[in-house]
Amino acid sequence: MTGPNPEPQDRNGQVRIEMLGTPRITGGTHAHTLRTTDLAALIRLRPGRTTEYLCRAMDPVNPWSTRSLHPRLSELRNEIGLTDDETPLLPRPKNGSGYVFHPAVASDWHQFQQPAATGLAGSPAQGTADLESTMALVCGRPFDGRTLPWADPVIQEMLSRITDTTHTLARRHSDGDTPDLDAARRTVLQALDIEETSEVLHRDLLHIERAAGNPAAVRRTVSRLQQMARTYDITLDTLTENTIKLVLSDHPSPITAS
Template identity: 30%
Template sequence: EPGPAAVAAVARTTPGRSDSDDLLAILRSPEAHAPRNAPRIRLLGPVDVAGTLGTAEPGALPRLTELAVYLALRPGADHHALDHDLHPGAAHLDPHPTASGTKSPLPAKLADLAAWFGDSPEGRAYLPTEGTDGYSFAPAVTCDWDEFRSLYRRGMRSTSATADAALAHALALVRGAPFAEAPPASYGWAESERQDMIAAIVDTAHELAARRLQYGDHRSAEAAVFRGLAVAPDVELLHRDLFYAYASAGARDQLLRAVNRLDALSRRTGRDLDADTVALLRDLLAGS
């Protein structure tokens, strides 16, 4: 994170790359959410599955979606892991019991999930369920979180224009807070993954904003920060990035509005501002 003295330096920055319009177009593009030609599991916002080729009972869709998410996040999971996390009361049950035993609901759900996802144009099941110890989707089935991580790694390798574009493409995949609108009793098993997603989105937004401010590209920096704040509105690192962007652009009115928004948020949550935020605001508001 740049120090307060960096704000003035940003304003004097030498002319940088002129890819601001390209990055803004990526960040604002709906293409990141366009349907693919195979099923796609989306976690970076409200959880859903797009592009399935089969059918399923409408009432079963929430449970089947959660099972699909589990297999997307933990490919190769076996019966025991699936039952342990998704059917805690059934973890000890035999998936293929004798007539007197109690049956796990998992085999039927896996069959329903395979039927819902359907088959590829070549006739292969998107979820193979025959003769397997663990369950994984076919490679054609995609997940936005996998794509985000791939773009993140590409973007962090260097500070080139291509790398910045990769970070922008990653942020464009974010439709809202991960697992938004999920039913309260579901996805408890995915809490660590959810926290990882939030942290990665915040890190990506901060990194892209910091890079763009070095080039005096305030618009892309602002757009990147807003993507992060939509997911983690109380992360003050991102608010500080926004303050830098407005101060270095000489946009005092926007700076004051942004400060007021954070102040209102801190009052609402009863949390004091970080010392770093207070020190930065003292410098920015005194010098603007």
């Protein structure tokens, strides 16, 4: 498949493959089909894979043929274009090597990972801004709306890191002499929309609402948590059950409980 000559990319409009929400490609020259976007995500997350691997991964039940794959690759090359020095952003493999994007091609997941690691390891004073910046990249459930067997392991990793980041942010916003419970609540609610089965985030929200003096919100959160457990046939952790008893009692609520 041939197409118009791709235009060099302006670095202010860097090509980026987004996966922390509905998959899409930003900064390219054309609109992108779902299949082309899925293929781009696969190559970005599994660099160096062969033609045979890509064909199997894109449809494990009915693997693509090379006749199906190559037009998609050509379409992707045309859509994302070239670097400023006219180097293809998706070079053709040489000497048996696999498919790898040019380093100029970014992804929101890779942009999330390093600041998240730095923020989680840093002190509240130094690391909170990094965690806030990583959560700003999250637009929804990873690969929202797409069923991609090859992506299942990385989706679970993404959800785990989002949960860890949110939990740490909630604690940091809730700690200290001047806690910002509104910021803590916003962070937790954003993550619960993405990972509604996370008990640690439900516990965070219960402690936040208890500390804020919102008994009605506490009861709503307990009901939401119990409904989630029924929907997914989950037996709640002992810690979660104890947290429910605590926030519904008259005892003080430790905001930073695990």
